[in-house]
Amino acid sequence: MLSTTEQELEKKFQERIDKGESIEAKDWMPERYRKQLIRMMGQHAHSEVVGMLPEGNWITRAPSLRRKCVLLAKVQDEAGHGLYIYSGTETLGISREQMLDELLAGKAKYSSIFNYPTLSWADIGAIGWLVDGAAIVNQTVLAKGSYGPYARAMVRICKEENFHHKQGYEILATLMKGTPEQRAMAQDSINRWWWPALMMFGPSDKDSPNSAELLRWKVKRYSNDELRQRFIDRTVPQAENIGLTLPDPDLKWNEERQHYEFGTINWNEFYEVINGNGICNKDRLKARRKAHEEGAWVREAANAYARKKSGETIAA
Numbered sequence: 001m002l003s004t005t006e007q008e009l010e011k012k013f014q015e016r017i018d019k020g021e022s023i024e025a026k027d028w029m030p031e032r033y034r035k036q037l038i039r040m041m042g043q044h045a046h047s048e049v050v051g052m053l054p055e056g057n058w059i060t061r062a063p064s065l066r067r068k069c070v071l072l073a074k075v076q077d078e079a080g081h082g083l084y085i086y087s088g089t090e091t092l093g094i095s096r097e098q099m100l101d102e103l104l105a106g107k108a109k110y111s112s113i114f115n116y117p118t119l120s121w122a123d124i125g126a127i128g129w130l131v132d133g134a135a136i137v138n139q140t141v142l143a144k145g146s147y148g149p150y151a152r153a154m155v156r157i158c159k160e161e162n163f164h165h166k167q168g169y170e171i172l173a174t175l176m177k178g179t180p181e182q183r184a185m186a187q188d189s190i191n192r193w194w195w196p197a198l199m200m201f202g203p204s205d206k207d208s209p210n211s212a213e214l215l216r217w218k219v220k221r222y223s224n225d226e227l228r229q230r231f232i233d234r235t236v237p238q239a240e241n242i243g244l245t246l247p248d249p250d251l252k253w254n255e256e257r258q259h260y261e262f263g264t265i266n267w268n269e270f271y272e273v274i275n276g277n278g279i280c281n282k283d284r285l286k287a288r289r290k291a292h293e294e295g296a297w298v299r300e301a302a303n304a305y306a307r308k309k310s311g312e313t314i315a316a
């Protein structure tokens with residue numbers, strides 16, 4: 001039960017949101033708003049970091065020096081995005097250590113998409129084109145969300161994601177101009193990544209328990225289904241341009257709705273993946289735990305250096 005003062009504060013808070021004001025870290029906010037943001041931003045930060053693993057898998061096998069440099073830079077960008085969003089989440093009163101503990105204990109979610117394996121070089125193209133493409137559709141809107149630190153992080157991140165998207169599309173366009181084997185590799189990759197990319201937008205609106213609250217607080221500005229539709233509408237013509245077939249026989253343009261219709265998503269698969277039973281869930285967590293343990297000395301050294309520096313400042 002909220003006290004009268006809290007009810008009054010919540011009312012004023014909602015008025016600020018409705019007027020389109022940005023909420024900053026030191027502003028009053030309902031506990032639930034804080035919790036929802038910690039959940040969503042934490043999951044987002046974890047996604048960026050775990051998202052380095054499928055692509056990192058191909059750095060040593062990139063087909064040319066140019067491709068290797070570009071992939072290395074992309075993976076490094078994702079690390080930066082993770083750090084940015086962790087910092088943004090810390091403004092809400094949770095520490096990075098707490099967030100990482102939850103991830104490593106298997107309690108915190110990260111995007112379903114990163115539990116699929118990268119089996120061929122074309123998968124690096126598919127991730128850039130489809131996964132970054134979906135992330136851009138989602139994040140361009142999050143950049144207009146109500147929580148200032150998150151929205152501002154999204155502006156910068158989206159700029160980088162645009163490069164990622166283009167490099168993925170370019171990889172696939174190049175393969176599609178290549179030998180029959182290269183074209184088959186690109187098509188096989190899209191056959192595997194298309195449906196999981198659509199699942200990135202979350203469950204359909206009727207099954208999305210968090211959407212109503214997040215939309216009311218303008219953290220989300222569009223629903224999961226609206227953004228999924230936007231992504232499909234943008235992506236189908238891009239596939240046609242380079243001769244790729246999206247693996248959905250029900251995909252067709254609806255002139256009246258001015259949208260593409262599409263087939264049924266396998267929600268059973270989605271829930272299996274987000275509940276830890278996807279193809280790579282266990283491997284991803286194992287890799288993160290190993291990196292965390294092996295990086296302990298770096299954290300210790302950085303902390304010792306920070307202590308030394310702050311001691312010097314106090315002495316001065």
Ligand code: FAQ
Pocket residue numbers: 039040043044045047048051052078109110111112113127131132135138199200201202203207208209210211214224274
């Ligand atoms: N995967 O009630 P809703 C990237 C969970 S970044 C896993 O609809 P909400 C960059 C959801 O958390 C990709 N779990 O939830 C990159 C909730 O569980 P909970 C990440 C999912 O929050 C590219 C439950 O299902 N982007 O790709 C997923 O309103 C290339 C019920 O769902 C973001 O995180 C999912 N796909 O809407 C990096 C963007 N969908 O917590 C490397 C920010 C839903 O109640 C390489 N997040 N769940 O136990 C969002 O926009 C939202 O959180 C949604 C979900 C849209 C993902």
